[in-house]
Amino acid sequence: VVDYAPLGTTITKWTATAKGLTLPSAYGTGNLEQTIPLFPGEAEVNYEVTVKTSNGLTRSPYAGKPLVNTVTVTSSTADLTTVGDNKTTQALPAEIRNDLSIAKTSDKLTPTGIDTPYDYTILVKNNGFFTSNEVVVKDILPAELAYISHVTAAGSANYSKENNTVLWSIPTLQPGAVAIIIIKVKAIKPGVISNTATILAKELDPIMDNNTATDLKEIFALDTRPNVITPNGDGKNDTWVVDGLELYPENTLAIYNRWGNEVYHSTGYKNDWSGNGLKEGTYYYLLKVKDPKGVWMVTKGYITLLRNN
Structure with a gap:
């Protein structure tokens, strides 16, 4: 029984369950190459093989394509029937997964008062092995903030006055790449302002904990208490x-x-x-x-x- 790992992958482990016979080994690592000395009639063996894609797969010609796995069974004993003797090939659909992260900061060292412009800096990064497509960052400004302007060198961003939201679109973000947008605002009320931004993309992101970033900014006003x-x-x-x-x-x-x-x-x-x-x-x-x-x-x-x- 021979089962080699598909191109761009490795077999991390395999296990075998036998019925009606004894196997030389019931588990192993790497490619499956097992010779069974005696295979009685009506006996059967089930193999479970676990494969893992390599990090370099993102830059290979196999990235984003189905994984094709072929199993071959041969015997030195003449086979009385050819039914089921063909190689078994199974194509597994590819599912690209990425890890995007977002960070949001404002100046905490300089005291800021009402009607004083200040900046939010939003940094996004592709921590995955594949290119992220149709990346969208949404920053819904709270009611305490008034939008002034924004600037970015990646993709394009638009401000909606109707819902006080900045929507930043990045067509593609390469593995390891970062992008930054700076949003200038001013506060119209004092207190601690909580502002949250989120990031999503076309590809599945299994790590959602780093897809949201919140910044807390204190806005000061004159306070003469105690008197x-x-x-x-x-x-x-x-x-x-x-x-x-x-x-x-x-x-x-x-x-x-x-x-x-x-x-x-x-x-x-x-x-x-x-x-x-x-x-x-x-x-x-x-x-x-x-x-x-x-x-x-x-x-x-x-x-x-x-x-x-």
């Missing part, structure tokens, strides 16, 4: 801090007492007012900042200064 300061040197609320003010370097701050007299003024406030020289009580602030559009915004409220905490 109580206790400048006693314990490191807690010793100065009046405005969270997010670093996003607005052009700013002015004026603080007034309850009679409307200005007791403090700063251009380019550095979160360092401690009420030095002032008595306990309630003070009122007027904070002006220039946003990325060049528009001055005004925030006002009160600050409670306590000395005995």
Whole structure:
């Protein structure tokens, strides 16, 4: 009994189950070449052969084509009938499988505020052994984001205002190849924005865990809480801090007492007012900042200064 591996493959193992006879071996690796010394009448043997495609098959003339496997059985004893003596050939349909992955990132080091443009970088890669065809990347922008532009050197991308979605199409992606798209957006609301992109292709991808990528981006806004300061040197609320003010370097701050007299003024406030020289009580602030559009915004409220905490 002879069974050689199809071209471009190797036989990793074979097993045999016999009925009515004893085999020299019931298992093996590599090509099947077994001689059975005595094969009684009515006896039978079933072989199960496992083959594996090699990594190089993607670049060979056999890539994407059916695997043809031929089994031959011969005997030194004369055969009284020719029924079933022909070589048995079975063609197995080929199913190309690939592994695509996607990664999505944004700048986490630079504080970003409302209406400030920033980029998402999406990188896709073909980790498989075959060319991926009709690759599609979909990025549905959440409601907190406004689309500005995109740029890519691979394939083409389009933005749909109707569903706030960027659809990136890549005709082919070769094994090991990567492609990048950069999407520029701006936030219209503060908070942590979750943005997810997905990738699919024509070929089957058995590893779906890396076909989705999510980026979390924090968008800052001015926050004057808490509005109580206790400048006693314990490191807690010793100065009046405005969270997010670093996003607005052009700013002015004026603080007034309850009679409307200005007791403090700063251009380019550095979160360092401690009420030095002032008595306990309630003070009122007027904070002006220039946003990325060049528009001055005004925030006002009160600050409670306590000395005995």
